Amino acid sequence: MERTLVLLKPDAVERRLIGRILAIYEEKGLNITALRMLKPTREIAEVHYQEHRDKPFFSELVAFLTRGKVCALIIEGENVVKTVRKINGATDPAEAEAGTIRGRFALSKGENLVHASDSVDSAEREIAIWFPGLAD
Numbered sequence: 354m355e356r357t358l359v360l361l362k363p364d365a366v367e368r369r370l371i372g373r374i375l376a377i378y379e380e381k382g383l384n385i386t387a388l389r390m391l392k393p394t395r396e397i398a399e400v401h402y403q404e405h406r407d408k409p410f411f412s413e414l415v416a417f418l419t420r421g422k423v424c425a426l427i428i429e430g431e432n433v434v435k436t437v438r439k440i441n442g443a444t445d446p447a448e449a450e451a452g453t454i455r456g457r458f459a460l461s462k463g464e465n466l467v468h469a470s471d472s473v474d475s476a477e478r479e480i481a482i483w484f485p486g487l488a489d
C-alpha cells in the first residue's frame with residue numbers, strides 16, 4: 354500500500370488543530386499508521402527541507418519548523434501521496450481551494466499548517482527521517 358509522510362507543523366500544534374486535521378484525513382478513508390509528537394532538531398529540519406536550501410526563505414523555514422512540536426504521521430492508502438496533497442491544498446493559502454486544509458485554516462504562505470510528501474520517492478526518503486524504525 355502507498356505511504357506518505359505528513360507533518361502537522363508547529364502552527365497547527367500551537368493552534369490546537371491536530372484533532373480537526375487528523376479527522377479530515379480519517380474521514381477520507383485513509384489510515385494513519387504511525388504518529389509521533391516531537392520538537393524537530395535543526396538537523397532534521399534541514400535534511401527534511403534540503404531541496405529548498407538555496408531558497409531565500411530557507412532559514413525562516415527551518416526556524417519555523419523547529420520552534421515547537423510537530424505531529425509527524427505516516428498515512429497509507431490508495432494514491433495517498435496525491436490525495437493528501439489535494440486535501441492539504443496549494444502551498445499558498447490564498448491560492449488553496451476553500452475546502453482544503455490550507456484553504457480553510459491558513460493565511461500565510463510560510464505558516465501553512467501541513468506538509469505532505471510530493472512523490473512516492475520523497476515519501477520513503479522523509480519516512481526514513483521522521484520514522485527511522487519504519488523505513489523500508
Ligand code: IDP
Nearest residue numbers: 405410414443444462463464465467468469471
Ligand atoms: P509544499 O509544502 O506545498 O510542498 P514547498 O514549495 O515544498 O511547498 O515549500 C515548502 C514549505 O516552505 C512550504 O510549505 C512553506 O511552509 C514554505 N514556503 C514555501 N514558499 C515560501 C515563501 O515564498 N515564503 C515563505 N515560506 C515559504
Ligand code: MG
Nearest residue numbers: 468469470471
Ligand atoms: Mg514540498
